[in-house]
Amino acid sequence: MLAAVPGPSISTALATGGVSATDLWLSRGGREILRGARLEVPRACVTALIAPSGAGKSTLLRCVTRLLDPDRGTITVGGQDVQTIPPRELRRRVGLVAQRATMFPGTVGDNVAYALEGVGPAHDRVRQAIEAAGLVGDWASRAADELSGGEQARVAIARALVRDPEVLLLDEPTAALDHETGELVGATLRRLAEDGIGICLAIHDLPFARRFADRAVHLDGSDATEAGRDEAPAA
Amino acid sequence: MSAQAWTQVAAAFAFAALASGLAWRLKLGLGSGIALAAVRATVQLAVVGLVIAVIYEHPPLAVAFVAAMLLTAALTSGGRLHAVHGSRIWAAVAIGLPALSATGLLLAVGAFEATPQAAIPTAGILIGGAMAATTLTGRRLIEALHDEQDAIEARLSLGDDVRSAVAPLVRRAVTTGLVPAIDQTRSVGLVSLPGTFVGLILGGATPETAARVQLVVLLALLAVELLAGLLIALTIVRRVTEPGAERINPPALG
CATH class of the missing domain: 1.20.1640 (Multidrug efflux transporter AcrB transmembrane fold)
Structure with missing residues (x-):
């Protein structure tokens, strides 16, 4: 999968809504977390950001949605500097699914409808988002806190999808999943990319990236396609 | 102070002594703490009483x-x-x-x-x-x-x-x-x-x-x-x- 990059070229894709992060530096508590990190997430493409745990993948993703600001560096979405985009608008355009899916009280439908003003859990958009996340059937009425880790991960994806993001960032989406569920999530993400969404998987599982990503990069922006092991050098 | 006032103070200290003595006897490690709290309360209330008496006049x-x-x-x-x-x-x-x-x-x-x-x-x-x-x-x-x-x-x-x-x-x-x-x-x-x-x-x-x-x-x-x-x-x-x-x-x- 990694060798075949479908869709438009990266530069074209970025100009039409992808994410580009350049030379990001960030320190906290005297520790350098990001050291010149780079990331390109074109639309209609699955990008795997490969790095070991603790290397700064989560921090980089949080910087893209401005849950953190880097000390230095530039991040753009569709060519527009994120510092010039109102945070709530930015987070509508770029969805972020955290490693630990946090379920809100209520049903799956309530969770997915949470992000939509004036839309109830039975709305068509909610149902479509749940199905798009790979949960086919009567999932909307199920209690969210009674789902398995894998099911909650997919509800978190549905919750991000319902807002029609241009780009979806997923932090270790397979961390809490067994192999079979991971395969289902991977297939779901591929379908979403084929629908035009830019997908970025921050992941340390290179075999998973090989199966489902179009391109794989390290935190310094270098190509990770040829990496032959799960762990890759940090930035 | 009236006889009743002295009785009130004596009763209060008797209870403090009882609690402190019991804590010491049971080795609760609270004996000195209770005594100190009782002394602090006495001093603080006495001072507050005096201050409020002055405030009543001013x-x-x-x-x-x-x-x-x-x-x-x-x-x-x-x-x-x-x-x-x-x-x-x-x-x-x-x-x-x-x-x-x-x-x-x-x-x-x-x-x-x-x-x-x-x-x-x-x-x-x-x-x-x-x-x-x-x-x-x-x-x-x-x-x-x-x-x-x-x-x-x-x-x-x-x-x-x-x-x-x-x-x-x-x-x-x-x-x-x-x-x-x-x-x-x-x-x-x-x-x-x-x-x-x-x-x-x-x-x-x-x-x-x-x-x-x-x-x-x-x-x-x-x-x-x-x-x-x-x-x-x-x-x-x-x-x-x-x-x-x-x-x-x-x-x-x-």
Whole structure:
């Protein structure tokens, strides 16, 4: 999968809504977390950001949605500097699914409808988002806190999808999943990319990236396609 | 002092000696602590008694006395909330605004006489209640902001502004802060006789008067503590919010 990059070229894709992060530096508590990190997430493409745990993948993703600001560096979405985009608008355009899916009280439908003003859990958009996340059937009425880790991960994806993001960032989406569920999530993400969404998987599982990503990069922006092991050098 | 006054003091010290001796005998490690607390209470109440006696002769000094109570409450509560920058000042606002407003209102409408004899205990009770609510609400909220960052960021990532993202935490903290006042109000007369009622009865007031005054104080406390909790919660949220970025800097616990 990694060798075949479908869709438009990266530069074209970025100009039409992808994410580009350049030379990001960030320190906290005297520790350098990001050291010149780079990331390109074109639309209609699955990008795997490969790095070991603790290397700064989560921090980089949080910087893209401005849950953190880097000390230095530039991040753009569709060519527009994120510092010039109102945070709530930015987070509508770029969805972020955290490693630990946090379920809100209520049903799956309530969770997915949470992000939509004036839309109830039975709305068509909610149902479509749940199905798009790979949960086919009567999932909307199920209690969210009674789902398995894998099911909650997919509800978190549905919750991000319902807002029609241009780009979806997923932090270790397979961390809490067994192999079979991971395969289902991977297939779901591929379908979403084929629908035009830019997908970025921050992941340390290179075999998973090989199966489902179009391109794989390290935190310094270098190509990770040829990496032959799960762990890759940090930035 | 009268013979009864000496008997009261002797009885008080006898109970303190009993508690201290029992703690020492049972090796609870509390013997000296109980004795020290008894001595401190004696000194503090004696000084307060003397000060209030002076205030009765010079009523304008009551303002300074209430200010000293508020300052002490703000330092105590603010110290518990030190994870938030400027906590003592914000605690003073959260405690003082509702407590002093309610006191002023009760005096202004004639519910109590506008004398130091009425103003000082009323302000004291309301400041004390507001202090407890401020500390409890503030601590609970700071802990929640620290412990529930994943849930807050999940809400922010779904387009919430900071105020909406932390609203469930604020509601829980304010509720927690108000629980003691609600329980006290619900159980009054059934589980315990509150201080105002007991003090008035011992001071010679009729049970009807004592009950009426106690009711005013209890219900005023509910409003004052709710407002104090809301004020400190909104202040904390504002202090940890990064302007323009729709995100929070969670306070460090300590």
